[in-house]
Amino acid sequence: MPTREMNALVKTRPEPGASLDRRPRPPVGPNDVLVAVQAASICGTDLHIYSWDPVMRERIHPPMIFGHEFCGTVEEVGSEVEAIQPGQFVSAEMHVACGHCLQCRLGQQHVCQKLEIIGIDRDGCFAQYVKIPASNILPIDPSIPRDYAAVLDPLGNAVHTVLAGEIAGQRVAVVGCGPIGLMAIQVAKACGASAVYGIEVKPERLKLAERVGADGVFNPRESDVVAAVREATRGDGADVVLEMSGNPQGVQQAFKMLRAGGRLSLLGLPPEPVTLDLVPDIIFKGATVQGIYGRRMYDTWYRMLSLLKAGALDLDPLISERLPLERYHQAFDLLRKGQASKILLYPNGIPR
């Protein structure tokens, strides 16, 4: 019999930090799946939770296990679950939609009115085991590398953003080259974008952007990035701009570098309201502006898994660290100092 307890990284109190505790293994309801976590990835949101930043204080109710990006092996399934079997390699959509509201009934579950997020609103995956509703489980083809399967949540954000409009033959500017921006560069190239430009303030991230295939990289601290994108596109501006920085200035520049008639998709979350000049930036431009949240259930997932299966994406350059869960302290330290990109944690030990 496997142990009924598990190691878990718990946000124990409403203050900075977290602690590695022994917690009971989650009980499996009739429609649940219990997954033994092979690899979990740390998101910017987790850093906010760990540091107890103001943005998370209303939302998170300690004590709770956080973490929402992972892959693993099915350990146990509930009595009503037929489609998933123990031993399967899986990941999961961690946004749980209610299934009953207007949006859910219209096929827009990603903006469900009663959306709950595993790892934010209920116990997450920084633990040896995580409980997931069976309908949210995605079986993963074993040919997809384990570590790639641990970052499907942010990769799904990238795929959702890139494919929210036409992309083949388009000149694309990606504003913000953190992990999701770097993924978006690759997805856009894989889907036929004719050129992709990366805009980012951190030099090491710009290097990564070039490494993953950006046709040009521009640093707003060193040059006029709007002029640079215009120049690179023969004066037109980018056909598609993907805003992934959440930086208020980055957002403003994103609108300026968009060509008339182009598409701007916003994924980054600015920490404060951003002022826009609607007349020149949107109305006279005839711009299409869209907010992007989560992943489309499950259109985004199938496209993303197909891209991975085709070998179209190289996520290795994005994974900077691999640590056992016990060394979470070091992981969050590296992220806080900006010395890491994607860090993977292994709650059941690092496999050889």
Ligand SMILES: [Zn+2]
């Ligand atoms: Zn995340």
Ligand SMILES: [Zn+2]
């Ligand atoms: Zn709903």
